[in-house]
Amino acid sequence: MKLVFLGTPEMAVAPLVALVDAGHDIVRVVTRVDKKRGRGGALSPSPVKAAAVELGLPVSHDPDDVLDAVADGAELGVVVAYGRIIKPHLLDAVPMVNLHYSLLPRWRGAAPVERAILSGDDETGVGVMRLEEGLDTGGLYAEERVPIGGDTTADELRATLSDVGCRLLVDVLAQPLASWIDDAIPQTGETTYASKLDxxxxxxxxxxxxxxxxxxxxxxxxxxxxxxxxxxxxxxxxxxxxxxxxxxxxxxxxxxxxxxxxxxxxxxxxxxxxxx
Incomplete structure:
Protein backbone atom coordinates (compact mmCIF):
# COMPACT_ATOMS: atom_id res chain seq x y z
CA MET A 1 0.00 0.00 0.00
CA LYS A 2 1.19 3.54 -0.68
CA LEU A 3 1.17 5.52 2.57
CA VAL A 4 1.84 8.97 3.98
CA PHE A 5 3.18 8.76 7.55
CA LEU A 6 2.77 11.50 10.16
CA GLY A 7 4.70 11.21 13.43
CA THR A 8 7.29 12.90 15.59
CA PRO A 9 8.72 11.29 18.79
CA GLU A 10 10.78 8.18 19.42
CA MET A 11 7.65 6.11 20.02
CA ALA A 12 6.59 6.68 16.42
CA VAL A 13 9.84 5.35 14.94
CA ALA A 14 9.15 1.63 15.43
CA PRO A 15 5.76 1.78 13.63
CA LEU A 16 7.39 3.60 10.70
CA VAL A 17 10.10 0.97 10.46
CA ALA A 18 7.53 -1.84 10.81
CA LEU A 19 5.52 -0.48 7.89
CA VAL A 20 8.64 -0.28 5.72
CA ASP A 21 9.67 -3.81 6.73
CA ALA A 22 6.17 -5.04 5.86
CA GLY A 23 6.67 -3.82 2.31
CA HIS A 24 4.54 -0.68 2.29
CA ASP A 25 5.61 2.25 0.12
CA ILE A 26 5.98 5.37 2.28
CA VAL A 27 5.66 8.16 -0.27
CA ARG A 28 6.05 10.96 2.29
CA VAL A 29 6.90 11.35 6.00
CA VAL A 30 5.52 14.45 7.71
CA THR A 31 7.00 15.50 11.06
CA ARG A 32 7.70 18.60 13.15
CA VAL A 33 10.33 21.13 12.18
CA ASP A 34 13.86 20.73 13.49
CA LYS A 35 14.39 22.20 16.94
CA LYS A 36 17.32 24.17 18.31
CA ARG A 37 19.25 22.26 20.95
CA GLY A 38 22.00 23.27 23.34
CA ARG A 39 23.86 26.52 23.76
CA GLY A 40 25.08 26.58 20.18
CA GLY A 41 21.55 26.45 18.82
CA ALA A 42 22.27 23.60 16.43
CA LEU A 43 19.17 22.20 14.77
CA SER A 44 18.09 18.72 15.82
CA PRO A 45 15.63 16.61 13.80
CA SER A 46 12.73 14.77 15.35
CA PRO A 47 13.36 11.04 15.96
CA VAL A 48 10.96 10.24 13.11
CA LYS A 49 12.83 12.53 10.70
CA ALA A 50 16.16 10.99 11.66
CA ALA A 51 14.75 7.50 11.06
CA ALA A 52 13.13 8.52 7.77
CA VAL A 53 16.37 10.01 6.45
CA GLU A 54 18.21 6.83 7.37
CA LEU A 55 15.55 4.81 5.54
CA GLY A 56 15.84 7.05 2.49
CA LEU A 57 12.27 8.35 2.73
CA PRO A 58 11.20 11.85 1.64
CA VAL A 59 10.48 14.11 4.62
CA SER A 60 8.33 17.22 4.99
CA HIS A 61 7.53 19.64 7.81
CA ASP A 62 4.35 21.02 6.23
CA PRO A 63 1.19 19.01 6.92
CA ASP A 64 -0.33 20.31 3.70
CA ASP A 65 2.25 18.22 1.87
CA VAL A 66 -0.10 15.34 2.59
CA LEU A 67 -1.88 16.60 -0.53
CA ASP A 68 1.29 16.13 -2.54
CA ALA A 69 1.57 12.61 -1.17
CA VAL A 70 -1.97 11.91 -2.30
CA ALA A 71 -1.09 13.25 -5.74
CA ASP A 72 1.81 10.79 -5.73
CA GLY A 73 -0.61 7.93 -5.06
CA ALA A 74 -0.88 7.69 -1.27
CA GLU A 75 -4.00 5.66 -0.41
CA LEU A 76 -3.90 6.03 3.36
CA GLY A 77 -2.42 8.26 6.06
CA VAL A 78 -0.92 6.67 9.17
CA VAL A 79 -0.60 8.94 12.21
CA VAL A 80 1.46 8.05 15.30
CA ALA A 81 1.99 10.75 17.95
CA TYR A 82 2.27 13.48 15.34
CA GLY A 83 1.60 16.23 17.90
CA ARG A 84 -0.58 18.46 15.74
CA ILE A 85 -4.27 18.50 14.86
CA ILE A 86 -4.92 17.19 11.36
CA LYS A 87 -7.06 19.73 9.54
CA PRO A 88 -10.38 18.73 7.93
CA HIS A 89 -9.27 19.34 4.35
CA LEU A 90 -6.51 16.77 4.78
CA LEU A 91 -8.91 14.22 6.26
CA ASP A 92 -11.13 14.81 3.25
CA ALA A 93 -8.23 14.18 0.90
CA VAL A 94 -7.24 10.74 2.17
CA PRO A 95 -8.50 8.35 4.88
CA MET A 96 -6.25 8.24 7.93
CA VAL A 97 -5.70 5.84 10.80
CA ASN A 98 -4.12 6.63 14.15
CA LEU A 99 -2.13 4.30 16.39
CA HIS A 100 -3.17 5.34 19.89
CA TYR A 101 -1.69 4.03 23.14
CA SER A 102 -4.71 3.60 25.39
CA LEU A 103 -8.02 1.75 25.63
CA LEU A 104 -10.24 4.35 24.04
CA PRO A 105 -12.27 6.27 25.03
CA ARG A 106 -10.21 6.18 28.25
CA TRP A 107 -7.28 8.55 27.97
CA ARG A 108 -7.91 10.45 24.81
CA GLY A 109 -5.28 13.11 24.30
CA ALA A 110 -1.57 13.80 24.56
CA ALA A 111 -0.27 11.72 27.50
CA PRO A 112 -2.21 8.44 27.71
CA VAL A 113 0.70 6.33 28.98
CA GLU A 114 1.63 8.72 31.77
CA ARG A 115 -1.97 9.33 32.87
CA ALA A 116 -2.73 5.61 33.00
CA ILE A 117 0.17 5.07 35.41
CA LEU A 118 -0.57 8.15 37.53
CA SER A 119 -4.20 7.08 37.91
CA GLY A 120 -3.25 3.60 39.07
CA ASP A 121 -4.85 1.81 36.10
CA ASP A 122 -4.06 -1.89 36.12
CA GLU A 123 -4.27 -2.14 32.34
CA THR A 124 -4.07 -0.05 29.20
CA GLY A 125 -3.79 -0.96 25.56
CA VAL A 126 -3.24 -0.04 21.94
CA GLY A 127 -5.82 0.75 19.29
CA VAL A 128 -5.77 1.33 15.56
CA MET A 129 -8.51 3.89 15.03
CA ARG A 130 -10.08 5.94 12.28
CA LEU A 131 -8.86 9.52 12.46
CA GLU A 132 -11.63 12.12 12.66
CA GLU A 133 -11.82 15.86 13.39
CA GLY A 134 -12.55 15.20 17.09
CA LEU A 135 -9.73 14.42 19.54
CA ASP A 136 -9.27 10.61 19.40
CA THR A 137 -12.98 10.08 18.75
CA GLY A 138 -12.81 7.77 15.73
CA GLY A 139 -13.97 4.17 15.63
CA LEU A 140 -11.59 1.25 16.20
CA TYR A 141 -10.28 -1.25 13.68
CA ALA A 142 -8.25 -3.26 16.20
CA GLU A 143 -7.41 -3.11 19.90
CA GLU A 144 -5.33 -5.11 22.36
CA ARG A 145 -5.10 -4.86 26.16
CA VAL A 146 -1.79 -4.61 28.03
CA PRO A 147 -1.43 -5.03 31.82
CA ILE A 148 0.31 -2.41 33.96
CA GLY A 149 2.31 -3.89 36.83
CA GLY A 150 2.78 -2.13 40.14
CA ASP A 151 6.43 -1.44 39.29
CA THR A 152 6.08 -0.88 35.55
CA THR A 153 7.76 2.34 34.43
CA ALA A 154 6.52 4.52 31.61
CA ASP A 155 9.55 3.60 29.51
CA GLU A 156 8.86 -0.10 29.97
CA LEU A 157 5.19 0.36 29.18
CA ARG A 158 5.94 2.39 26.07
CA ALA A 159 8.23 -0.37 24.80
CA THR A 160 5.54 -3.00 25.29
CA LEU A 161 2.84 -0.85 23.74
CA SER A 162 5.08 -0.09 20.78
CA ASP A 163 5.67 -3.78 20.11
CA VAL A 164 1.96 -4.56 20.31
CA GLY A 165 1.03 -1.50 18.28
CA CYS A 166 3.42 -2.31 15.46
CA ARG A 167 1.95 -5.79 15.15
CA LEU A 168 -1.63 -4.51 15.20
CA LEU A 169 -0.91 -1.83 12.62
CA VAL A 170 0.83 -4.21 10.23
CA ASP A 171 -1.96 -6.79 10.63
CA VAL A 172 -4.68 -4.24 9.85
CA LEU A 173 -2.87 -2.84 6.82
CA ALA A 174 -2.15 -6.33 5.47
CA GLN A 175 -5.77 -6.53 4.32
CA PRO A 176 -7.07 -4.75 1.20
CA LEU A 177 -8.03 -1.20 2.19
CA ALA A 178 -11.58 -1.44 0.87
CA SER A 179 -12.26 -4.50 3.04
CA TRP A 180 -11.92 -2.66 6.36
CA ILE A 181 -11.67 1.13 6.02
CA ASP A 182 -15.44 1.66 6.43
CA ASP A 183 -15.89 -0.88 9.24
CA ALA A 184 -14.52 0.94 12.29
CA ILE A 185 -16.34 0.01 15.51
CA PRO A 186 -17.56 3.04 17.52
CA GLN A 187 -15.96 3.64 20.92
CA THR A 188 -18.04 2.87 24.00
CA GLY A 189 -17.61 3.72 27.67
CA GLU A 190 -16.71 6.71 29.79
CA THR A 191 -14.41 9.26 28.21
CA THR A 192 -11.36 10.61 30.06
CA TYR A 193 -8.71 13.00 28.78
CA ALA A 194 -4.96 12.62 29.12
CA SER A 195 -3.72 16.19 29.19
CA LYS A 196 -0.02 16.83 28.76
CA LEU A 197 1.83 16.86 32.07
CA ASP A 198 2.74 20.28 33.41
Whole structure:
Protein backbone atom coordinates (compact mmCIF):
# COMPACT_ATOMS: atom_id res chain seq x y z
CA MET A 1 0.00 0.00 0.00
CA LYS A 2 1.19 3.54 -0.68
CA LEU A 3 1.17 5.52 2.57
CA VAL A 4 1.84 8.97 3.98
CA PHE A 5 3.18 8.76 7.55
CA LEU A 6 2.77 11.50 10.16
CA GLY A 7 4.70 11.21 13.43
CA THR A 8 7.29 12.90 15.59
CA PRO A 9 8.72 11.29 18.79
CA GLU A 10 10.78 8.18 19.42
CA MET A 11 7.65 6.11 20.02
CA ALA A 12 6.59 6.68 16.42
CA VAL A 13 9.84 5.35 14.94
CA ALA A 14 9.15 1.63 15.43
CA PRO A 15 5.76 1.78 13.63
CA LEU A 16 7.39 3.60 10.70
CA VAL A 17 10.10 0.97 10.46
CA ALA A 18 7.53 -1.84 10.81
CA LEU A 19 5.52 -0.48 7.89
CA VAL A 20 8.64 -0.28 5.72
CA ASP A 21 9.67 -3.81 6.73
CA ALA A 22 6.17 -5.04 5.86
CA GLY A 23 6.67 -3.82 2.31
CA HIS A 24 4.54 -0.68 2.29
CA ASP A 25 5.61 2.25 0.12
CA ILE A 26 5.98 5.37 2.28
CA VAL A 27 5.66 8.16 -0.27
CA ARG A 28 6.05 10.96 2.29
CA VAL A 29 6.90 11.35 6.00
CA VAL A 30 5.52 14.45 7.71
CA THR A 31 7.00 15.50 11.06
CA ARG A 32 7.70 18.60 13.15
CA VAL A 33 10.33 21.13 12.18
CA ASP A 34 13.86 20.73 13.49
CA LYS A 35 14.39 22.20 16.94
CA LYS A 36 17.32 24.17 18.31
CA ARG A 37 19.25 22.26 20.95
CA GLY A 38 22.00 23.27 23.34
CA ARG A 39 23.86 26.52 23.76
CA GLY A 40 25.08 26.58 20.18
CA GLY A 41 21.55 26.45 18.82
CA ALA A 42 22.27 23.60 16.43
CA LEU A 43 19.17 22.20 14.77
CA SER A 44 18.09 18.72 15.82
CA PRO A 45 15.63 16.61 13.80
CA SER A 46 12.73 14.77 15.35
CA PRO A 47 13.36 11.04 15.96
CA VAL A 48 10.96 10.24 13.11
CA LYS A 49 12.83 12.53 10.70
CA ALA A 50 16.16 10.99 11.66
CA ALA A 51 14.75 7.50 11.06
CA ALA A 52 13.13 8.52 7.77
CA VAL A 53 16.37 10.01 6.45
CA GLU A 54 18.21 6.83 7.37
CA LEU A 55 15.55 4.81 5.54
CA GLY A 56 15.84 7.05 2.49
CA LEU A 57 12.27 8.35 2.73
CA PRO A 58 11.20 11.85 1.64
CA VAL A 59 10.48 14.11 4.62
CA SER A 60 8.33 17.22 4.99
CA HIS A 61 7.53 19.64 7.81
CA ASP A 62 4.35 21.02 6.23
CA PRO A 63 1.19 19.01 6.92
CA ASP A 64 -0.33 20.31 3.70
CA ASP A 65 2.25 18.22 1.87
CA VAL A 66 -0.10 15.34 2.59
CA LEU A 67 -1.88 16.60 -0.53
CA ASP A 68 1.29 16.13 -2.54
CA ALA A 69 1.57 12.61 -1.17
CA VAL A 70 -1.97 11.91 -2.30
CA ALA A 71 -1.09 13.25 -5.74
CA ASP A 72 1.81 10.79 -5.73
CA GLY A 73 -0.61 7.93 -5.06
CA ALA A 74 -0.88 7.69 -1.27
CA GLU A 75 -4.00 5.66 -0.41
CA LEU A 76 -3.90 6.03 3.36
CA GLY A 77 -2.42 8.26 6.06
CA VAL A 78 -0.92 6.67 9.17
CA VAL A 79 -0.60 8.94 12.21
CA VAL A 80 1.46 8.05 15.30
CA ALA A 81 1.99 10.75 17.95
CA TYR A 82 2.27 13.48 15.34
CA GLY A 83 1.60 16.23 17.90
CA ARG A 84 -0.58 18.46 15.74
CA ILE A 85 -4.27 18.50 14.86
CA ILE A 86 -4.92 17.19 11.36
CA LYS A 87 -7.06 19.73 9.54
CA PRO A 88 -10.38 18.73 7.93
CA HIS A 89 -9.27 19.34 4.35
CA LEU A 90 -6.51 16.77 4.78
CA LEU A 91 -8.91 14.22 6.26
CA ASP A 92 -11.13 14.81 3.25
CA ALA A 93 -8.23 14.18 0.90
CA VAL A 94 -7.24 10.74 2.17
CA PRO A 95 -8.50 8.35 4.88
CA MET A 96 -6.25 8.24 7.93
CA VAL A 97 -5.70 5.84 10.80
CA ASN A 98 -4.12 6.63 14.15
CA LEU A 99 -2.13 4.30 16.39
CA HIS A 100 -3.17 5.34 19.89
CA TYR A 101 -1.69 4.03 23.14
CA SER A 102 -4.71 3.60 25.39
CA LEU A 103 -8.02 1.75 25.63
CA LEU A 104 -10.24 4.35 24.04
CA PRO A 105 -12.27 6.27 25.03
CA ARG A 106 -10.21 6.18 28.25
CA TRP A 107 -7.28 8.55 27.97
CA ARG A 108 -7.91 10.45 24.81
CA GLY A 109 -5.28 13.11 24.30
CA ALA A 110 -1.57 13.80 24.56
CA ALA A 111 -0.27 11.72 27.50
CA PRO A 112 -2.21 8.44 27.71
CA VAL A 113 0.70 6.33 28.98
CA GLU A 114 1.63 8.72 31.77
CA ARG A 115 -1.97 9.33 32.87
CA ALA A 116 -2.73 5.61 33.00
CA ILE A 117 0.17 5.07 35.41
CA LEU A 118 -0.57 8.15 37.53
CA SER A 119 -4.20 7.08 37.91
CA GLY A 120 -3.25 3.60 39.07
CA ASP A 121 -4.85 1.81 36.10
CA ASP A 122 -4.06 -1.89 36.12
CA GLU A 123 -4.27 -2.14 32.34
CA THR A 124 -4.07 -0.05 29.20
CA GLY A 125 -3.79 -0.96 25.56
CA VAL A 126 -3.24 -0.04 21.94
CA GLY A 127 -5.82 0.75 19.29
CA VAL A 128 -5.77 1.33 15.56
CA MET A 129 -8.51 3.89 15.03
CA ARG A 130 -10.08 5.94 12.28
CA LEU A 131 -8.86 9.52 12.46
CA GLU A 132 -11.63 12.12 12.66
CA GLU A 133 -11.82 15.86 13.39
CA GLY A 134 -12.55 15.20 17.09
CA LEU A 135 -9.73 14.42 19.54
CA ASP A 136 -9.27 10.61 19.40
CA THR A 137 -12.98 10.08 18.75
CA GLY A 138 -12.81 7.77 15.73
CA GLY A 139 -13.97 4.17 15.63
CA LEU A 140 -11.59 1.25 16.20
CA TYR A 141 -10.28 -1.25 13.68
CA ALA A 142 -8.25 -3.26 16.20
CA GLU A 143 -7.41 -3.11 19.90
CA GLU A 144 -5.33 -5.11 22.36
CA ARG A 145 -5.10 -4.86 26.16
CA VAL A 146 -1.79 -4.61 28.03
CA PRO A 147 -1.43 -5.03 31.82
CA ILE A 148 0.31 -2.41 33.96
CA GLY A 149 2.31 -3.89 36.83
CA GLY A 150 2.78 -2.13 40.14
CA ASP A 151 6.43 -1.44 39.29
CA THR A 152 6.08 -0.88 35.55
CA THR A 153 7.76 2.34 34.43
CA ALA A 154 6.52 4.52 31.61
CA ASP A 155 9.55 3.60 29.51
CA GLU A 156 8.86 -0.10 29.97
CA LEU A 157 5.19 0.36 29.18
CA ARG A 158 5.94 2.39 26.07
CA ALA A 159 8.23 -0.37 24.80
CA THR A 160 5.54 -3.00 25.29
CA LEU A 161 2.84 -0.85 23.74
CA SER A 162 5.08 -0.09 20.78
CA ASP A 163 5.67 -3.78 20.11
CA VAL A 164 1.96 -4.56 20.31
CA GLY A 165 1.03 -1.50 18.28
CA CYS A 166 3.42 -2.31 15.46
CA ARG A 167 1.95 -5.79 15.15
CA LEU A 168 -1.63 -4.51 15.20
CA LEU A 169 -0.91 -1.83 12.62
CA VAL A 170 0.83 -4.21 10.23
CA ASP A 171 -1.96 -6.79 10.63
CA VAL A 172 -4.68 -4.24 9.85
CA LEU A 173 -2.87 -2.84 6.82
CA ALA A 174 -2.15 -6.33 5.47
CA GLN A 175 -5.77 -6.53 4.32
CA PRO A 176 -7.07 -4.75 1.20
CA LEU A 177 -8.03 -1.20 2.19
CA ALA A 178 -11.58 -1.44 0.87
CA SER A 179 -12.26 -4.50 3.04
CA TRP A 180 -11.92 -2.66 6.36
CA ILE A 181 -11.67 1.13 6.02
CA ASP A 182 -15.44 1.66 6.43
CA ASP A 183 -15.89 -0.88 9.24
CA ALA A 184 -14.52 0.94 12.29
CA ILE A 185 -16.34 0.01 15.51
CA PRO A 186 -17.56 3.04 17.52
CA GLN A 187 -15.96 3.64 20.92
CA THR A 188 -18.04 2.87 24.00
CA GLY A 189 -17.61 3.72 27.67
CA GLU A 190 -16.71 6.71 29.79
CA THR A 191 -14.41 9.26 28.21
CA THR A 192 -11.36 10.61 30.06
CA TYR A 193 -8.71 13.00 28.78
CA ALA A 194 -4.96 12.62 29.12
CA SER A 195 -3.72 16.19 29.19
CA LYS A 196 -0.02 16.83 28.76
CA LEU A 197 1.83 16.86 32.07
CA ASP A 198 2.74 20.28 33.41
CA UNK A 199 6.26 20.83 34.75
CA UNK A 200 4.88 21.47 38.23
CA UNK A 201 3.35 17.99 38.34
CA UNK A 202 6.78 16.37 38.48
CA UNK A 203 7.64 17.79 41.91
CA UNK A 204 7.16 15.15 44.59
CA UNK A 205 4.92 16.08 47.51
CA UNK A 206 5.88 13.92 50.48
CA UNK A 207 2.57 14.65 52.18
CA UNK A 208 0.75 12.69 49.50
CA UNK A 209 0.25 8.92 49.78
CA UNK A 210 3.45 7.04 49.03
CA UNK A 211 1.81 5.08 46.21
CA UNK A 212 1.08 8.33 44.33
CA UNK A 213 4.69 9.49 44.60
CA UNK A 214 5.86 6.05 43.48
CA UNK A 215 3.66 6.31 40.38
CA UNK A 216 5.14 9.71 39.56
CA UNK A 217 8.66 8.31 39.87
CA UNK A 218 7.67 5.46 37.53
CA UNK A 219 6.48 8.00 34.96
CA UNK A 220 9.95 9.60 34.95
CA UNK A 221 11.21 13.10 35.68
CA UNK A 222 10.16 13.23 39.35
CA UNK A 223 12.18 15.49 41.61
CA UNK A 224 12.41 16.88 45.11
CA UNK A 225 14.70 19.37 46.84
CA UNK A 226 17.56 18.77 49.24
CA UNK A 227 19.35 21.71 50.84
CA UNK A 228 17.78 24.08 48.30
CA UNK A 229 19.01 22.06 45.30
CA UNK A 230 17.03 19.81 43.00
CA UNK A 231 17.36 16.06 43.46
CA UNK A 232 15.85 13.85 40.78
CA UNK A 233 14.46 10.53 41.94
CA UNK A 234 15.12 8.26 38.97
CA UNK A 235 13.93 4.98 40.45
CA UNK A 236 12.41 3.76 43.70
CA UNK A 237 10.75 0.79 45.34
CA UNK A 238 7.51 0.89 47.29
CA UNK A 239 8.14 -0.99 50.54
CA UNK A 240 5.47 -1.29 53.26
CA UNK A 241 3.84 1.96 52.14
CA UNK A 242 7.10 3.86 51.96
CA UNK A 243 8.98 5.14 48.91
CA UNK A 244 12.55 3.85 49.00
CA UNK A 245 14.72 5.52 46.30
CA UNK A 246 17.24 3.34 44.49
CA UNK A 247 18.64 5.77 41.88
CA UNK A 248 18.94 9.56 42.12
CA UNK A 249 20.57 12.43 40.27
CA UNK A 250 21.76 15.46 42.25
CA UNK A 251 21.67 18.84 40.58
CA UNK A 252 24.66 19.26 38.27
CA UNK A 253 25.76 15.63 38.56
CA UNK A 254 25.09 12.32 36.88
CA UNK A 255 22.84 9.47 38.04
CA UNK A 256 24.03 7.45 41.01
CA UNK A 257 22.81 4.82 43.43
CA UNK A 258 20.77 6.31 46.25
CA UNK A 259 22.94 4.69 48.92
CA UNK A 260 26.08 6.22 47.40
CA UNK A 261 24.46 9.65 47.32
CA UNK A 262 23.22 9.34 50.90
CA UNK A 263 26.65 8.29 52.15
CA UNK A 264 28.14 11.41 50.61
CA UNK A 265 25.38 13.88 51.45
CA UNK A 266 24.78 12.53 54.96
CA UNK A 267 21.24 13.93 55.31
CA UNK A 268 19.84 14.44 58.77
CA UNK A 269 16.74 12.38 59.66
CA UNK A 270 14.39 15.35 59.39
CA UNK A 271 15.64 16.92 56.13
CA UNK A 272 15.07 14.18 53.61
CA UNK A 273 11.67 13.58 51.99
CA UNK A 274 9.70 15.89 54.24
CA UNK A 275 9.37 14.85 57.86
CA UNK A 276 8.63 11.16 57.37
Missing amino acids: KAEFELDWKRPAVENHRLIRVGGAWTTFREKRLKILAADLVDGTVVPTMVQPEGKGPMAFDAWRNGAQPLPDELFGDR
